[in-house]
Amino acid sequence: xxxxxxxxxxxxxxxxxxxxxxxxxxxxxxxxxxxxxxxxxxxxxxxxxxxxxxxxxxxxxxxxxxxxxxxxxxxxxxxxxxxxxxxxxxxxxxxxxxxxxxxxxxxxxxxxxxxxxxxxxxxxxxxxxxxxxxxxxxxxxxxxxxxxxxxxxxxxxxxxxxxxxxxxxxxxxxxxxxxxxxxxxxxxxxxxxxxxxxxxxxxxxxxxxxxxxxxxxxxxxxxxxxxxxxxxxxxxxxxxxxxxxxxxxxxxxxxxxxxxxxxxxxxxxxxxxxxxxxxxxxxxxxxxxxx
Amino acid sequence: xxxxxxxxxxxxxxxxxxxxxxxxxxxxxxxxxxxxxxxxxxxxxxxxxxxxxxxxxxxxxxxxxxxxxxxxxxxxxxxxxxxxxxxxxxxxxxxxxxxxxxxxxxxxxxxxxxxxxxxxxxxxxxxxxxxxxxxxxxxxxxxxxxxxxxxxxxxxxxxxxxxxxxxxxxxxxxxxxxxxxxxxxxxxxxxxxxxxxxxxxxxxxxxxxxxxxxxxxxxxxxxxxxxxxxxxxxxxxxxxxxxxxxxxxxxxxxxxxxxxxxxxxxxxxxxxxxxxxxxxxxxxxxxxxxxxxxxxxxxxxxxxxxxxxxxxxxxxxxxxxxxxxxxxxxxxxxxxxxxxxxxxxxxx
Numbered sequence: 001x002x003x004x005x006x007x008x009x010x011x012x013x014x015x016x017x018x019x020x021x022x023x024x025x026x027x028x029x030x031x032x033x034x035x036x037x038x039x040x041x042x043x044x045x046x047x048x049x050x051x052x053x054x055x056x057x058x059x060x061x062x063x064x065x066x067x068x069x070x071x072x073x074x075x076x077x078x079x080x081x082x083x084x085x086x087x088x089x090x091x092x093x094x095x096x097x098x099x100x101x102x103x104x105x106x107x108x109x110x111x112x113x114x115x116x117x118x119x120x121x122x123x124x125x126x127x128x129x130x131x132x133x134x135x136x137x138x139x140x141x142x143x144x145x146x147x148x149x150x151x152x153x154x155x156x157x158x159x160x161x162x163x164x165x166x167x168x169x170x171x172x173x174x175x176x177x178x179x180x181x182x183x184x185x186x187x188x189x190x191x192x193x194x195x196x197x198x199x200x201x202x203x204x205x206x207x208x209x210x211x212x213x214x215x216x217x218x219x220x221x222x223x224x225x226x227x228x229x230x231x232x233x234x235x236x237x238x239x240x241x242x243x244x245x246x247x248x249x250x251x252x253x254x255x256x257x258x259x260x261x262x263x264x265x266x267x268x269x270x271x272x273x274x275x276x277x278x279x280x281x282x283x284x285x286x287x288x289x290x291x
Numbered sequence: 292x293x294x295x296x297x298x299x300x301x302x303x304x305x306x307x308x309x310x311x312x313x314x315x316x317x318x319x320x321x322x323x324x325x326x327x328x329x330x331x332x333x334x335x336x337x338x339x340x341x342x343x344x345x346x347x348x349x350x351x352x353x354x355x356x357x358x359x360x361x362x363x364x365x366x367x368x369x370x371x372x373x374x375x376x377x378x379x380x381x382x383x384x385x386x387x388x389x390x391x392x393x394x395x396x397x398x399x400x401x402x403x404x405x406x407x408x409x410x411x412x413x414x415x416x417x418x419x420x421x422x423x424x425x426x427x428x429x430x431x432x433x434x435x436x437x438x439x440x441x442x443x444x445x446x447x448x449x450x451x452x453x454x455x456x457x458x459x460x461x462x463x464x465x466x467x468x469x470x471x472x473x474x475x476x477x478x479x480x481x482x483x484x485x486x487x488x489x490x491x492x493x494x495x496x497x498x499x500x501x502x503x504x505x506x507x508x509x510x511x512x513x514x515x516x517x518x519x520x521x522x523x524x525x526x527x528x529x530x531x532x533x534x535x536x537x538x539x540x541x542x543x544x545x546x547x548x549x550x551x552x553x554x555x556x557x558x559x560x561x562x563x564x565x566x567x568x569x570x571x572x573x574x575x576x577x578x579x580x581x582x583x584x585x586x587x588x589x590x591x592x593x594x595x596x597x598x599x600x601x602x603x604x605x606x607x608x609x610x611x612x613x614x615x616x617x618x619x620x621x622x623x624x625x626x627x628x629x630x631x632x633x634x635x636x637x638x639x
Binding site: 036087219271 | 424
């Protein structure tokens with residue numbers, strides 16, 4: 001009984017950590033521009049698929065991971081420079097549709113650059129399951145949790161310590177005020193896309209040894225990341241992490257105790273319930289309307 | 292194969308744009324409606340065979356949903372990322388009533404539309420309290436729940452394999468074949484546009500636009516914002532359900548893809564692409580984004596790349612959508628165009 005419970009817990013935390021990484025990407029771009037980036041899921045896909053290519057070329061896993069994250073980061077920067085940044089004076093809805101266009105474009109490119117089949121990646125350290133409290137946990141799950149933890153700590157240091165990180169935070173609190181004190185808001189948006197893409201790609205590489213990857217994994221992972229960000233409160237970094245883990249756990253326990261076919265229904269129904277009680281997400285700041 | 296006719300089908304759009312440009316948002320509706328009637332009546336001259344009739348019917352069906360969705364997004368300023376859910380419920384509701392319970396198809400269509408209206412009324416009350424992206428998330432969640440339920444209830448809906456739908460019969464006549472369906476869908480589209488234009492010009496439409504500008508300001512002048520939003524949400528959901536039911540009877544076969552998240556995104560994209568807060572924009576967006584993928588199948592593996600690029604380029608260079616931007620250029624009063632949409636959402 002405890003074994004089963006531990007099993008669901010471990011599974012929930014593993015997928016939840018990935019959702020959290022994707023959700024952080026959503027929140028970073030949202031904070032810089034109020035835009036929901038519908039191409040966020042494609043960064044996850046690009047991460048996984050690039051890593052497959054690097055491994056295919058004979059690179060060891062750590063090199064492949066770094067390479068994949070950098071490739072996705074570059075794609076993120078390009079997306080801002082060539083598309084979103086050019087239209088940044090437009091309506092938020094218009095910018096959102098641009099990111100939808102980008103996600104279609106990137107999926108099309110992925111089919112062309114790679115293929116339409118499903119790929120696996122070797123785990124970072126073996127496939128021998130570890131027995132913990134009667135549950136069997138894949139070493140890759142521990143890697144997912146460990147790397148996510150390190151990333152979150154590093155990210156938090158970046159936002160507190162570095163000039164760029166502080167500029168990004170200032171922009172998210174008040175864009176106009178940030179501009180007035182001389183922060184280059186355009187630059188913030190540019191690097192936000194790069195950072196969000198790298199986080200998404202990291203999630204994509206980490207989950208691929210467990211869940212496989214293909215040209216269309218971005219749709220569902222992006223959707224879950226978005227849901228996680230909303231659950232925690234869009235724009236809040238602790239919210240993204242809490243939302244991601246909670247969504248992962250809801251799915252895992254929902255699938256285990258109720259119905260695996262309806263695990264997403266359970267997760268989304270609870271998400272709706274949370275939003276109705278707390279309309280700005282769990283950790284989101286309450287807003288008031290100004291006329 | 293006659294892709295060659297495609298450019299003509301696309302080529303008929305500028306005419307629609309020019310007319311819509313000549314008719315400002317609050318101007319004489321009659322000119323616009325006459326133009327639409329003429330376009331619907333004359334388009335068959337360009338349709339060489341059943342394939343083109345099929346594309347035209349799909350344009351009409353999508354346009355009906357988009358005109359309804361635009362009422363919600365463009366005029367009430369409420370984003371829905373779950374409209375395919377209502378579309379799917381209408382489609383499956385009508386199909387199940389007709390196929391499994393032997394209810395006459397026309398009655399099934401009416402019942403499904405009314406049922407979705409009731410559902411939208413019940414769920415709309417709590418979720419319309421949410422704002423902006425949170426409302427989008429809630430509608431998205433609803434849509435996903437509907438689509439998963441449809442895909443999983445195999446004994447009822449046939450699951451991912453889909454289900455067959457009987458023919459639509461009206462007063463003993465079977466609605467059969469592309470050429471008959473063209474006129475049915477054309478008439479329904481005309482009626483929907485007429486309804487939408489009247490709604491927008493009514494006191495309720497003005498209340499909605501006030502609400503879009505600023506909810507707080509609208510309430511201070513006595514507009515019951517919750518009731519207004521709820522009404523338009525229900526109307527827009529019912530229009531989607533109606534189009535869904537029509538689609539079910541027209542295609543004779545249903546798959547869960549019609550209710551999917553991707554379909555919801557496609558619908559919103561059509562509305563924004565054509566131009567938010569412009570009924571003609573919704574029409575043009577639905578037409579272009581229905582025809583474009585059909586035309587792009589020639590490109591095979593490049594199809595998605597080109598579609599994505601066209602979408603991005605259009606939104607970058609015509610940020611207010613095709614119809615309002617071009618209308619603004621033609622009328623030479625860029626700000627006096629049709630869009631009260633611009634200022635929303637900056638206020639966060």
